[in-house]
Amino acid sequence: MSDTKAKTNAGLQDVVAGESNICLVDGKLGRLVYQGYDINDLVGKASYEEVVYLLWHGKLPTQPELDALDRELKANREIPADVLTLVKALCESKSAPTGMEILRTVTSYVGALDADKSMTRENHLRQSAKLVALLTSVTAAIGRFTQGKAYVAPRHDLGHAANFLYMLHGEEADALSVEAFDVALILHADHEFNASTFTARCTVGTLSDVYSGVTSAIGALKGPLHGGANEDVLRMLMEIDDIATTADLLRDRLNNGVKVPGFGHRVYRSYDPRGLVLKRYAKELTAKVGVTKWYEMTEIAEAVVLEHFAKKGKDLKYNVDLYSGSLYNAMNIPVELFTPLFVMSRVSGWTAHILEQYANNRIIRPVADYVGPVDQAFQPINER
Numbered sequence: 001m002s003d004t005k006a007k008t009n010a011g012l013q014d015v016v017a018g019e020s021n022i023c024l025v026d027g028k029l030g031r032l033v034y035q036g037y038d039i040n041d042l043v044g045k046a047s048y049e050e051v052v053y054l055l056w057h058g059k060l061p062t063q064p065e066l067d068a069l070d071r072e073l074k075a076n077r078e079i080p081a082d083v084l085t086l087v088k089a090l091c092e093s094k095s096a097p098t099g100m101e102i103l104r105t106v107t108s109y110v111g112a113l114d115a116d117k118s119m120t121r122e123n124h125l126r127q128s129a130k131l132v133a134l135l136t137s138v139t140a141a142i143g144r145f146t147q148g149k150a151y152v153a154p155r156h157d158l159g160h161a162a163n164f165l166y167m168l169h170g171e172e173a174d175a176l177s178v179e180a181f182d183v184a185l186i187l188h189a190d191h192e193f194n195a196s197t198f199t200a201r202c203t204v205g206t207l208s209d210v211y212s213g214v215t216s217a218i219g220a221l222k223g224p225l226h227g228g229a230n231e232d233v234l235r236m237l238m239e240i241d242d243i244a245t246t247a248d249l250l251r252d253r254l255n256n257g258v259k260v261p262g263f264g265h266r267v268y269r270s271y272d273p274r275g276l277v278l279k280r281y282a283k284e285l286t287a288k289v290g291v292t293k294w295y296e297m298t299e300i301a302e303a304v305v306l307e308h309f310a311k312k313g314k315d316l317k318y319n320v321d322l323y324s325g326s327l328y329n330a331m332n333i334p335v336e337l338f339t340p341l342f343v344m345s346r347v348s349g350w351t352a353h354i355l356e357q358y359a360n361n362r363i364i365r366p367v368a369d370y371v372g373p374v375d376q377a378f379q380p381i382n383e384r
């Protein structure tokens, strides 16, 4: 048995697992900072594309730098014919793969077909830009095919957020939807050593490639305790489907010890600053489109769950996934696409962390506190 008296924190809670310049999550103050910039100073002022540049390069771009990134993203918007055929076949498959399973497969597929395997920062940035653009177009295509609609080719005169909504709906979205969607992309872009980002760093810490890092990160984000929670929130509300009974049903759920998606966080103790911004946009957009039911039910959920936590003396609050559901619904985005939307945004953060890991790499390999037996006497199979 190991003689190391390592203190094992279940789920690595509060364990400092490395240094990073990219993102600060201040759980006590409810503050989120990208490369030194508070998210509240970025939303509504910077575009998602500027934030992508910021995360990768550690500084806000000048206009020529932003133009160059914009050209590169646009050059990668079109889905290659073989990828489109794969996406369509998966969407129509009897096994009904989820959007996350399709994105995971596509990432792995395009990685296998990328002939340039060189381990240079320049090549890694090229691959990162390709993934940011391509996974966005593929998410829109999944939305089209799963609704039995035809693929809509990208436009090059639209920004990243506006182009996605155009490719999904086949028509240009209104200005408030584009602004709110761009803000949602910014807010989901990075979050320090969350489970999927840490997974990506572990993968590339072996000096594996960018596509492997992102493929494994998608697998980690998919789970209901992480990115999958944004779909679960709206599904839960749709199952309740009644404003009048929401509070009682949620109280029952909590009293039966069942978790409510969209609440709780490993780091935030005061509040999740992303949730506040999304709530504001959800309120405005749902009122504008005249579909306020899910937003109203979400507000009831917020009140009921926080009251429950407070009575139990728990400092848990709602997280980023609570209000995104009613917001995306007001943009007419199907629930099945909510976690893929998270990928579309977070791929910028994953690749920023992948670049940072490569720049100062040491293989990530913690130790286990072995608690099993060590002195077992071997018995041949015929004596067992």
Ligand SMILES: CC(=O)SCCNC(=O)CCNC(=O)[C@H](O)C(C)(C)COP(=O)(O)OP(=O)(O)OC[C@H]1O[C@@H](n2cnc3c(N)ncnc32)[C@H](O)[C@@H]1OP(=O)(O)O
Pocket (backbone or CB within 6 Å): 011, 224, 225, 226, 227, 229, 254, 258, 259, 260, 261, 262, 263, 264, 265, 266, 267, 314, 316, 319, 320, 321
């Ligand atoms: C983008 C993101 O990944 S944000 C998170 C998205 N995930 C969700 O919304 C799913 C619901 N939330 C959760 O499962 C958790 O809060 C997590 C996974 C986010 C954090 O997990 P942990 O830090 O391990 O907290 P843990 O699950 O141990 O919760 C601590 C206590 O609060 C309770 N609790 C935590 N979240 C919730 C919840 N959503 N509803 C009800 N109770 C909860 C737990 O049951 C536990 O209670 P106990 O001490 O009586 O056993």
Ligand SMILES: O=C([O-])CC(=O)C(=O)O
Pocket (backbone or CB within 6 Å): 190, 191, 193, 194, 195, 265, 266, 267, 319, 320
């Ligand atoms: O930080 C976490 O553990 C989860 C989270 O909110 C995110 O990844 O955005």
